[in-house]
Amino acid sequence: MTSRPYVVLSAAMSVDGHLDDAGDRRLMLSNAEDFDRVDEVRAGADAILVGASTLRRDNPRLLVNSEQRRTARVARGLPAHPLKVTVTASGRIDPDLRFWRHGDRKLVLTVDGSLAEVRRKLDGLAEVVSVGPEFDWGRALDELGRRRVERLLVEGGGTVHTQLMEQDLADELHLVVAPLLVGQAGAPKFLGPAHYPGGPTARMRLVETRAIGDVVLLHYAPKQRQRAGGPDRDLDLHWMRRAIELAAKCPPSEGAYSVGAVIVGSDGTELSHGYSREADPHVHAEESALAKLPPGDPRLRTATIYTSLEPCSQRRSRPHPCARLILAAGLPRVVTAWREPSLFVDDCVGVEQLRAAGVTVVELPELAEEAESVNAHLFGTG
Ligand SMILES: [Zn+2]
Structure with a gap:
């Protein structure tokens, strides 16, 4: 028996709920102090996951940037960087992205129909595994559990966050609100329309709030909801x-x-x-x-x-x-x-x-x- 990892969703959004603007260059929502906080959270994770469309869009490296934190991980018997995971049902994966060229192990979770294509494209850059005929988050987390991932950090994008929140699979939500207004209809949102557990009256437990320079970190426990009709x-x-x-x-x-x-x-x-x-x-x-x-x-x-x-x-x-x-x-x-x-x-x-x-x-x-x-x-x- 393996158990599923503890899932932490991490996102930074504008006051009007966007993860980015509609332009080609990535909009910097957070500040240096908060990037360092995220680096610390990454260093504490066994795996970091982002959706394939976020990889295409942002081309992130997803590394632990602090040498001190990497050294501390190695001293604990861990690889310097967490396992990097991406998910794709369509199989649209670009092998030239920075994601594949940096860090330690990489894993792609896909579906039966795209398995052969993704393996061929990546040609040994990552382990590629199918979670079934359709993408299934429960089986994806089971796969990570089997690889001894106890703590998973999910860094987007909006579709991945929406699916994990809708299926009640997020244990923690770290949401940073930046004092920006994007105001563009095509800009990606943190969360989209979905049937969230408990509906619009279910209140998540607020664990912590922290001002970090001009941004605010909101830390919620989504699974600890209060039901409609008042407190518990x-x-x-x-x-x-x-x-x-x-x-x-x-x-x-x-x-x-x-x-x-x-x-x-x-x-x-x-x-x-x-x-x-x-x-x-x-x-x-x-x-x-x-x-x-x-x-x-x-x-x-x-x-x-x-x-x-x-x-x-x-x-x-x-x-x-x-x-x-x-x-x-x-x-x-x-x-x-x-x-x-x-x-x-x-x-x-x-x-x-x-x-x-x-x-x-x-x-x-x-x-x-x-x-x-x-x-x-x-x-x-x-
Ligand atoms: Zn009395």
Whole structure:
């Protein structure tokens, strides 16, 4: 078994989304400092890949330029330059390009129909392999995995980037935005129209932003997308189900609801949990979960509290209702499943109070019935 390489897409584009202008000479989008950053990224890769049309267009050498970085690679037992890879389905390959004349090993991935032609043209300049009757990125990555490529740097062009993004095969995207406006209809774009995973509402995770002179590097993790409908609804549903399970543990009472609460840190770990009447006959779920953490715990300032019932805004048993306790703890986000009915208090305004104080409140109506069913005995239906 071989595994596919970790795929890093790298591109520089103008503010209007172009990789180049429509002219013959290559447009320099980035600056010297950023070229040096790319050289460092190349030196850390096992292979560098560009599409055949980018080779024809730009005639790049695709080498590690820094002698120090080449020496360091050799000291690690690697060739001075990464494996250079290009892909072509049409077989339109020019053997006179600089790509073939510099560096170490080269590999061409093509299709069955072009295999013989590409081999004949290159005549020993590169290894040539077919990935099947049609170009298949999955098989292309398998081929690279078999050659022990663990980290692949993809440097374009737009068609290659678009296909890898559309097929969700990019682990990292390093996008540099240069302060230029190309403004030409025929100029190549960074990405073209495609059915990208999750559609136009799926937000990629932003890992890093860095100003490098007058350009900006944006580093995204494309596979770590948030689904449509807000931040990680699946995760919210998962934690709410846990809160409802906790609600089922409450000692029964004819005079109060059974509620569960979970506090989850920004790193996705459970910080605390609680349920109604857990420690004493009057304690509420949110109160019980909060009481298990030290006052002023800094993790609370970025945490979410999941509570199966809307936090109370008034209560008879204690001076501080749960909405007030949540505000005092500094929690920025509350997720709840079930709005409090007018059974024990006339009008619970916990959600409204929290929102008015700037807290993000997410309601999960799809779990309201489950949260309520734990309390069925109160309504004479259980
Ligand atoms: Zn309460």
